[in-house]
Amino acid sequence: MNWENKSFSELTNDELYHILKLRVDVFVVEQNCPYPEIDGYDQESRHLYLINEGQILAYCRIIPPNVKFEEASIGRVITHDSTRRTGIGTELINRALEYISQTYSDSNVKIEAQAHLQQFYGNCGFQTISDEFLEDGIPHVEMIFLGKTAEKQDL
Template identity: 75%
Template sequence: MKWINKSLYELTHDELYDILKLRVEVFVVEQNCPYPEIDGYDQKSFHIFAQDSEGIMAYCRVIPPGVKFQEASIGRVITHERTRRTGIGTEMLQYTLNDIAQRWNHPSVKIEAQAHLQAFYGNCGFKTISDEFLEDGIPHVEMIFHPK
């Protein structure tokens, strides 16, 4: 499988459409959470995804250090329903963490994770650093990744 890694301005129209469609399908429709999906970070971010003939299999965006947090940040982490529980999410995070380390030589990564996904992110090396808080009505926690 090949991971695609592009800035917003490098994405084709079809890639951008497919990314936004999947983000809305999962975060707005599936999770029944109306919120401002277009939040002003996409233009400054890198968009990492894998696709096959059926569309995007997994996606996340990487916000550079100093834009949202002092650290780099990974967000909008999605696996398409048909690829969940296949290991693709873990593979994507490993690829993304390696890319961040190479791109910025900035090893720490901070995320705001849905609270029920703490074990998933924990298995990828993230540590919870906050109490639960509500973000758009969904419990979240802040987590940090420091390489060993």
């Protein structure tokens, strides 16, 4: 298994295909939520993922400050169903936060999290800063990173 962190232009066609397939499989099919998956942020993002024999096991994209929010952002956080509740999700978030800290040292990190995942992100150091709102029919909240170390709890 290898962790990769690539810009959009560094992704191979196969890597991009597998990333988009996992995102659609989870966010559109599994969650039964038709929404515009291709949203225009991928080209400016870093793509952090765990890959094993061509299969993406965990993925998120890191959006630089002043692209989606004033702050840097982590989005499209996914773990393959075979790796859920194994610690991979926490490791993914920790790696994303480490990259943001090294690359955008003066930026906070803001996310829009599915509301039912507030405890997971809270354990990773995020604090809820908004009331619940619907995003594509799913309750979400805005959260901001406080800088605490993530605990060993996972999706």
